[in-house]
Amino acid sequence: MMRILVINPGATSTKISIFEDKEEILKKNIEHSASDLAPFEHIIDQFQYRKDLISKTLKEEGFKVTDFNAVCGRGGLLRHIPSGTYEVTDKVIQDIYNPPYGEHASNLGTILAKAIAEEAGIKAYFVDPVSVDEMTDVARVTGFSGMERESFFHALNQKSMGRKASLKLGKKYEEVNLIVVHMGGGVSVAAHEKGRVIDVYNVKDEGSFSMDRGGSLPVNALINFCFSGKTKKEVKKALGSKAGVFSYLGTRDFREVEIKAFSGDEKAKLIFDALVYQHCKDIGAMAAVLKFNVDAIVLTAGMAHSKKLCSAIADYVGKLAPIIVLPGEEEMKSLAEGALRVLNGELPKEY
Template sequence: MKILIINPGSTSTKISVFDETKELFGKSVVHDSGILKQYTRTIDQLEYRKDLILAALKEAGFEMADFDAIGSRGGLVRHIPSGTYRINEQVIEDLKNCVNGEHASNLGPVLAKELGDPAGIPAYFTDPVVVDEMQEVARYSGFCGMERESFFHALNHKSVGRKAAARLGRSYEELNLIIIHLGGRCVCRCT
């Protein structure tokens, strides 16, 4: 089973092709900040990034018909539990309308669906930054009427946490870990 993976970030778009768990191809396309500034909204970068993905795949000898599924970094959809979700029209609408904010990750599911639909390829996203598995006590902010919300790089945190757990010979769920994500804009969140 060949899977195309798409991970749009604020400064680059990373793509990979996997055959089951074996990576066959990977590329990080770094975007010129001058080009990105030409777009009023992040979602307006859709065609620009889609063209770059298709060009990189073609250069590597792949075409969309080669893929059985497309996986994407999730965007700022509505708060949901951790997991993998099939991309549907409600997800696309929420991302285009920035229901939980505007970020480059909003492009991921939209790109996946736009690339997959014409070829009949199912598209999914996993663990978006709005994963909400907070305990109720963690929602208290200290200000009456103001709750804390869950926003963090869940996909990266859980991946790193699972790798650490495997190295320790323990399950991810039984550990308390401090994981720090440093992205293109060096926003840090500890969980």
Template sequence: MSEERTFHILVINPGSTSTKLSLFRNDREVLHQTWSHSMEDLKGFRSVAEQADFRSHFIDRFLGQKEIDVHIFDAVAARGGLLKPIESGVYSVNRRMREDLVSARFGEHASNLGALLAWAVSEKVGCPAFIADPVVVDEMEEMARLTGFPEIRRKSIFHALNQKSAAREVARMLGKPYEDCNFIVAHMGGGISVGAHRRGRVVDVNNALDGDGPFSPERAGSLPAGQLVELCFSGKYDREEIFRKVTERGGLVAHRESNNFKELKEAKDRGDNQARLIYEALVYKVSQEICKHGATLNGQVDRIILTGGMAMDTLFTRMIRKRVQHLTQVEIIPGEREMLSLALAVLAVLRKEMEQKEYV
């Protein structure tokens, strides 16, 4: 039997104040480094896209310090940004995608840099560049988009990369293709998204950026409409300030002036009653969001999956399990797993187990 071919994949994951880089040999991470960027470092840039050269410098340093021969790269994988709504999959970085990201046509976010940085490396090296399952993956059913206002439709913006990766891992554990399974997946991190996965498609999910669902370390989640309208027209805040309260200054930040979930748990354990109430409310809200998707999937749920950084807290997951296990068994896939998820998705394309898609 011939030996399995070894593929080398450079993974790039730009965050708002960091650039994460990893080198994978097939599905094994062999090198990793995270570069942190202060607000002082970034304040001179008028847009996210303008940071591309600045961030590329750190990629060059990573490759130089680790003495990596770039000609071994078979592909560059990057976190996807705010693009138009697309189906789940692995997409080659092309001109249309780069234009939409540079212009921030569909919104501005640090993840927009991923494809731009990957393309720059791929041009130097002569290998393909890809993104996989960006936050704008949209497979929602039409009735899930409807609201009580015809002019307002629900959007699919969620942690598609980690949700899909965790779902595929659990499907492998069950010995079934992901496309044959029904899952409810809760990604719990700075934002919280809970998706109903029906036979390989996320048919309903909360907008984890500025829409609905549980509150989270940074986001407000669903809010009573009337009270939100009153707040908007109170004269205390302008449009930008309200938007920041919803997307960046809500949740734990609003209640505790910190987005640190670990600190919340430590305060609860010290006897802080407000911290205990917020901690238990998070359990309650996430559990509610999970249980409603029992109806989405007509009660046919193979597994509930808890993932993301907050899933590393065993008490938190145990309390959620107690509230939702009447639906089905609960699996825990802790951590963000973004680097591994990107590598595995691109590896599947390189091995011809999955077809790459084109962004048009």
């Protein structure tokens, strides 16, 4: 039996779980208030504060660091790398302290895992960070020289649900072509070709809008907005956290949107329909990427709990391929399983 500590830092909490092989035996969500985090200028400065809380929680639950065979942390905004399980090395830590794509709470996952693992004399790992890149060369071309499409998406959940859907099809993940639609606070729609994500729409840059991000926007209107007297910081905040559904309806809660949309609120119904419409356009594009050889369309993450949303998507794209609905996310389990594969003999990837 292998015992794995999993660490997943978020903006306002640090989730930890303990797995014995694939069974989760402890799950804790350590919350951080705004006042708790206020003294830290940069996210990386929160390292010792969060580490102390993890150590305190483990002690309260009767665990020592020497009880574990490995520690697995959430990967952050690291360099673009292929999918897989990676050992946390000095190169990883160096990039966390000098992040190539900016600060994010998930960046803390690897350094927290490394620090705790070193205390116990064991290995620290991370699995499928958002910077996983398996795109084809042709998919990178944008239409403007010097500007290239990049791969950022919900790789951890996309890969996990891709494997889960493949099992439902009675095949291996490496044998099928899937379109996986992650519909959470952020949205990503990806083409999985026999185990590789060869193209992806990521709401951070393109594709369907989400609850508070704009996705693809008209270029000229975007240029005018950028030169409307706003600073770069103001533009990034508006488009990164105040766009999407929030800009229309003032909420980031999809459940609230759904209730309003089907209770006579015409504006809410329009935005609900537009969200469905744009998701389906992205699915259609990814079907073309796969030359319409699609084994299944997988709907996952929080919004996939909505039967109305999934049904509306099926009305558009149900003829393309069978639709498999796998609501929610399994980030902690996916991290544990990635580490377990290495503990059971699979070689870790080299960062």
